[in-house]
Amino acid sequence: MTRIVVLSGAGLSAESGLGTFRDAGGLWARYPLEDVATPQGFARDPALVHDFYNARRENCIAAAPNAAHAALARLAHVLGPELLLVTQNIDDLLERAGAPEVVHMHGEVMRALCGACEHRWDAPRAMHPGDPCPACGAAATRPDVVWFGEYPYHLDRIAAALAECALFVSIGTSGSVYPAAGFFAEAAGHGARTLELNLDPSENSGRFDEARLGPAARIVPDWVDEVLAAG
Known part of the structure; x- marks a missing residue:
């Protein structure tokens, strides 16, 4: 799950x-x-x-992976199937940081x-x-x-994960490109807590349960450390 x-x-x-x-x-x-x-x-x-x-x-x-990529890869190895890493990015930096699986929707x-x-x-x-x-x-x-006007990849798999997750985390997104911009609301509608980690507030920042602002290479490893410490 x-x-x-x-x-x-x-x-x-x-x-x-x-x-x-x-x-x-x-x-x-x-x-x-x-x-x-x-x-x-x-x-x-x-x-x-x-x-x-x-x-x-x-x-x-x-380019080389930064500390945020490395932290997410570390989290993926610990949580296994309990974590789904979805990205709008078309680069391979998460994989090069060691993430075992990344869902590239674009x-x-x-x-x-x-x-x-x-x-x-x-x-x-x-x-x-x-x-x-x-x-x-x-x-x-x-x-x-995936170009503008084309259908993103893996939406069925993402929707299934949003329906069952306990926590949805948005990292470094503007909140302006759909359907990804609506994922937080979809997860929240199924009872998930929502968290934004971003350099600046996204267009939907005020609708998240919590938002933490700062460079990804600092705030993402801090959050991952919290998750792993909590078990």
Whole structure:
């Protein structure tokens, strides 16, 4: 049974050098979202989209997990199936910190997807529009990420965990992107306590049972220590 559901967003990885949507001067600030993060943008200019995600993949490879990733990985090893780690992030820093399982609801930048046959594989460092799918040969390869207007992954599994958990924790999320922004209310509706750990208050911060503010690399390990001390 899932005892704790943790939802993490861009704020978890910000201290590892991976910017959020709102960072001035970051990758997202230099590209209109409709051009690089929608199916329509990919159809118009697949080379531009591949260039954008190639840059994000390089950033991911160059980044290292921070203390917050390490703390969550430690918690996952102790709690096992009692913890479900859900992330909106497309990086692999939780896995590289040692987390045994991470539910990537928005996909993974280090993975590739065939738009023709839906085969998935580990992405090369650089992808290009003409790359053939290793399974069917179609030149329809794309990053295995969920773009705006597409259906997030694993929602049935997440919903089941939200319905039975005793605690829902949101870490480093803005509270503006649905359906993830509504997870805290879904969990609370089933009787769970809700906690926000964030650098700044999210859009829904006042509706959580408790909110703790500060850098993720400090407040997440502190919270994990509390959970493990309480047993």
